[in-house]
Amino acid sequence: MIEFYLNGQPQRLAADAHLSVLELLREQLGMIGTKEGCASGDCGACTVAIGEPDSTGGLRYRSANACIMPAHQLHGRHLVTVEGLAEGEHLHPAQVAMVDCHGSQCGFCTPGIVMSLFTLHEEQRTRPSPLTPERLEAALGGNLCRCTGYRPIRDAALSMNDSEGHLPAWLADASLAERLAVNVGDDAHTDQVNDRFLQPTRLAELVELRSAYPDARLVAGGTDLWLEATQRLLDFSSIIDVTRVKELCAIESGEDSTGRPGWWVGAAVTYADLEPLLEREYPTFAHLLHRLGSAQVRNRGTLGGNVANASPIGDTPPVLLALDAQLRLTGANGTREIPAEAFFLDYKKTQLAADEVLAAIFLPAPTQGRELKVWKLSKRREDDISAVLGAFSWKIQDGCLSDVRLAFGGMAGIPARAKGAEAALLGQPPSAAVFQAARQALATDFSPMSDVRGSADYRTHSAQALLERLRLVMANSTDSSSTSAVQEVMLHAYAH
């Protein structure tokens, strides 16, 4: 049984393991305000808000794509849909602003846009901060609109906090958070009908279930796995949900096996929850997160999922390789910690044994003199998958490059380092000639493939171009009048 709140009202119902929140709403509950645009988490038409108890005892609302969110993950949550905002004829400020600004044309994407605006409005109501263009882009980049061209939606976002409007009564209901908290027990929540959706809360329990259900699929955000349900129409035999495992949801400072200080990031920590740490410690990595999926994806998707998924075009693995991150794998026979680089064996093949789960990812703390650059190339700047992603880490010692790690996504069957290019740079000054050699070596480091995101030729040449950009950035940083110079080798919207 899934117990949750829907627009302020308690719900208790049974659902198939493969059911999405969108299917639950439209097919089981007959609530048709939330629309299906793609059923793959790419268009945002199905955006809903998920309220979770936060540290202040209130509820924090975040946007999610209902089409690829497992219905069972609603357990203990408050689901808000477009039907839950207006009360009778009284509209929410986001709705008033959208009407006033002519923000809808065909109206099909509108419920999703209203829900993204609602979560932004809640953020502004509870944690106000300036509505910068970057912030609006982060909030709205996951909602495709084919009609308006977005200008009136931008105006609605900018004016809704001043719009007259009405907040739904459930927003003022402080007991809602308490009632939800009571709902989430410490026991493994299971679909009592057929034990097919398992929600362990402790790592030990997760490891046990992993062995007990060898055919089960692990799900965290569902932002990739659930496409198998909606696009390939697979019926999962059973699902183990890792998002309630306490150890997997925490970020703890500590050391890795080599004694470096840093942070162990639980594998089920979402990108959204990881962002504050990265903003503080690795702004260039945080900037990548802004271009990884959309807010709806970042609110559900996890760093661990991006790693364990082992896609050659996942955005974060090359960064982890460049940072020399470690991974903690926990299984029936205990825990081991391995370099991230050793994890990826072949296309979608990893070191993970059948009884093991990825428990945490170690991010080493920044060290003096170590630089990191992360550059993603895609057809569209926002909410797109990389054609090529380069993550570069290095030091300059006595005018020469040391500790060079050049990692790429999209260049091979796995995220991988360009060993030849690294060798060409190592111990050399960052001169044009040295980088010329590195670019040549890069061409033999990889034999990328041609696909829908780019040709093999483009991948090779653009990866080389990123090395040239790296050289220019290094040259700029040694030039004293550097701040404006960096702008000249990169567009502002991509700079970091």
Added chain:
Amino acid sequence: MRTLIDLPPETSQPREQHAKQQPTQQKPSNNSGFSGKPERHESAIKHVTGRAAYIDDLATPANALHLALGLSPVAHGRITRLDLDAVRSAPGVVDVITVADVPGHTDIGPVFPGDPIMADGEVLYAGQVMFAVAAHSYRAARQAALKAVIEIDEQPANLDPVAAAEMGDVVRPTHQQVSGDWEKALADAPITIAGEQFVGGQEHFYLEGQACVVHPSEDEGVMIHTSNQHPSETQKLVAEVLGVPLHAVTVETRRMGGGFGGKETQASPWACIAAIIARRTGRSCRLRLPRSEDMRVTGKRHPFHNRYCLAIDNSGVIQGGDITVIGDCGYSPDLSDAIVDRAMFHSDNAYSLGDARVTGHRARTNTASNTAYRGFGGPQGMMVIEAAMEDIARRVGEDPLTVRKRNLYRQGRNVTHYGQSVDQVALLHELIDRLESSSEYWQRRQVIREFNASSPVIRKGLALTPVKFGISFTAQHLNQAGALLHVYTDGSVMINHGGTEMGQGLHTKICQVVARELGLDLAAVRITATRTDKVPNTSPTAASSGADLNGQAARDAALKLKTRLFDFAAEHYHLDREAMRLEDGYLIAGIGESERHISWGELVQTAYLSRISLSEKGFYATPLIHYDRNTGSGRPFYYFAFGAAVSEVSVDTLTGEYQVDRVDILHDVGDSLNPAIDIGQVEGGFIQGMGWLTSEELKWNERGQLISHGPATYKIPTYGDLPQTFNVQLLEGHPNSMASIYRSKAVGEPPFMLGISVWAALRDALSSLTGYSQAVRLDTPATPERVMAAADSARRMMLEAANGGRGNGH
């Protein structure tokens, strides 16, 4: 606290602090010079509350069936085995049909034959429908469809439209338009210049996919709810497929979640298939295409290969020449004849071609049948001459804007290559002059040249491109419309017409027309769904014609009713018929002292009791238009709509990444019916046009399977692609020179082509790598991959030139 009722219809002005934050945001001004008001969309509140119903939101009986389709994995071949036993025996399956189960016609080609409802012996593209399955749930139907055993003797697939055109493998005959002695013009010219380009297609990506719900009726027909731009055509095709008369089929469209041309002809097949199963089973049927199937099954904007060879004088003015456009039509004619025609009609854009020949080929390939898409071939045709403008400018060493202005239609050079005169040339020149000045084109040109001179990697580009777009269906008979007006005894008004609402605000504008004629509040006038049993034999809502045609038909109905009420009132109340008018909810007769007011409600009541009909139908047919295919000349367009855009881009010439920094638009809508809606069309059209030419890339693999079949791989513009500075204005003070509805102009398609300015600005930035000495070819969509390759080629040109050779730019 505000409610639905007291929301003001006007736009609110941006608050000051926000205006400071993003000073460029634009809103239609409330006190504009247009006679139409910026009313909000009639469904705006339903949109934002989730109460607006789309097809898949409609309730059906508990025993309704859900349909799924079986698609060909192969682009071309003979079907040797289609074993559907496993599909039939899959859980929940109720019915499975193939083309053999179609009771009536099996060809559902909308204009010309060639579109089998389901594959018949052979498959002609990957994604072609082979069978349909009905089951008790959507998921069960889709899972069942995967169980088919399909064997196809695969034949070579033709995926090359240029080769097809050369071999004469075309879906319709090649057509030519010739004006004057184009060969002599080329022979005599001081300079000839040639070029070619590939212009990519475009997926409609309406957010609501193709969908219909079909109920069997109590006689031999069906009632159809469909997301559809052309209900009358669906009615006809369904009747033919079922083998029943048209009056047995009723089609209803309340609204679409986007259309853009993709639901003009290509919404019908789903209604036909669902209707067959509804009749076979006696149960309601739901059919909607999942996104990836929608993208594989339905046609798109035609990709084009264009070539030109132009004669120019030393100042870059075109004397004549030869233009060839090859449209990639896919496997069947669909609307391709008219689409390639429109590409030919627009291969001049706003420029006189002089003595020219324009040739249009309709190439057949083994892909989905390409179809209508906002602009209908016009954008692809314009691309060839806009490419030439840039090429000419580099050749004669002038700024591209200078060359564009020299070539504009003007007095004495105002006849198109198909013989139609361009009136309003003064408007065109004024519009461009104003935009040139308001966008500070020349000051920015100077700044950009200086920036580029000292910036090796980042290059900026700037371009102003005009749009001249012909308004009318080029198929003459489609230029007609009907409307049905009812006034009920409480005074409330219902208007129905033949147009469909796809978000463009057509229904809002029509209500405004009726409210204006009857002197009523907009709230007193309502539109319900478009239905074939209310207004029959309608044309598609397409060619930007929705408001032009249906607005006139609705006005005709309102005027007729008004005349009847005036006649009645004059007699009944003994009033002066001459100065009678309807204003602010009153019938007003007389002037000054003798003025008499009778409220609308009373008038209607009295008329009813006096047995005066309160219902009226209206009709409209566009005058003057004609086109002779034998001579390739005529007046295919009632009028032209104009516009222009200036775009500025920054390009990373290392990686090919770019951003659009600023866009200024001035667009002509005549006397606007609704400036808020028109601004929405201009902005939305521009962004969609920009997407077509930049990030939206259709890709097929070597077997002819579409591999960009979802939003993960096909990238339409998103929020961040909105230029930070986006100044959009409607041209005021220029009513339509033709007697269109209140002298307004069509606005659906023309602004789409303003997006060409972004592509031209990218080429401008690339040309800077050659010191503006060479034009750099840039096929579309101009993805970062293509821009990077073009930048590399520009640098190579310079190296070759420096190494003693002459670069071979056109």
